[in-house]
Amino acid sequence: MNEKNKRQLYIFATALILIPAAGRLASGIILYLGIVFICLFGTLLQYLFEIFASKYAKSIYSIVIIIFLSSIFNQLVKLFSPLMNLYTDFSIYLVSFSVLIIKFVALENDETIAESLSKKFLVILKFTPLFFLIFLLRDYFGYGTITFPGLSKMIEIHLPYPNMFKDTFFYGSIPFAVIIIAIIMASIERGIRLKNYFSLKSKEKDKK
């Protein structure tokens, strides 16, 4: 696959994670922490399995590791704040089966732990801006607030909210979130295309 298709696949796969989550930034932060948790401990556990077990059933125990870790993360969230668990209880299991997560836990041959972890965290760093941007927009258009997870109560920051959005509930629903994702993806493509165009133009000027 050339670079363009790879990039589109990554953006598509990350955006698909975000659909089942609740529309608040707080649940987005907890999902993000869950993904980092699964990535980190998943690679460590898989390395441990490869030492003790053979490489025969590699794909099966990577899947079992993902489910096991997402269950543990669910219980940890329940321990710290039961309120946040109500928002993210269902979606953490659905999230953990996207293409990206399965790639995050996999180990390639002849790689040390440090190399593979650094590669994976670079990928995670690349998709964090998109992740938080989508949740911010969903939160603002739907409820007019920015929220952070709290122990017994969500910390809300109210922003000025135009009257046009107050009338209906549609702007906080799932189809509108999906439309936001589509617009953001199209504008990312446009931005990259413009950047390529300008860099080509400057190269031609340098030649002359």
Next chain:
Amino acid sequence: MIINSILYYMIFVPSILIYGIGMQKLTFQPTVEHLLLTCCKLLLCTVIASGLSYLVTVYILAPLTLVSLMPITCLLMYLIFSLLSSLAFFKFETKSVLEVAFPIIFISVNESTSLVQCLVVDFSMCVFFAIIMLVFCALIKRLKSTHPIKEFNTGSVIFISIAILIIAFYGANISWLTMLK
């Protein structure tokens, strides 16, 4: 009650679209022949797996208050049956459907109150998945010949069509256009 749940999960509430299950398969340009085989395998494995995991959770896990082990049992049942089916029908090669099957089993065990309802919900979600993938196959084929704006050539068009389908199926059920006050 059975007809109620069939209609609910097959037509009125597109759980597959709302939770975004299986939409990643659209990036790999599905064809109709692949679809038939994968949907048959999906139907077989998930119906048996969801029935068994429902029985295990109700009769073994719930009396011991170990309900948080429910996802693991769903996954294990599905893995066992997919292995058995690939041994039995080794003539047909299909791609893996794990990312579609596990959420379907999980949702059907989570949201049902009796064994029959669990099987029925599972069956109707699989049928809905087959229908939706046919619709998307046709959409993608059509879009390739019309050359829309180049920036929309990526998944943007798929996302917008998901949104339109959700509104079409689900919009009559929820009153999005009522006033919040």
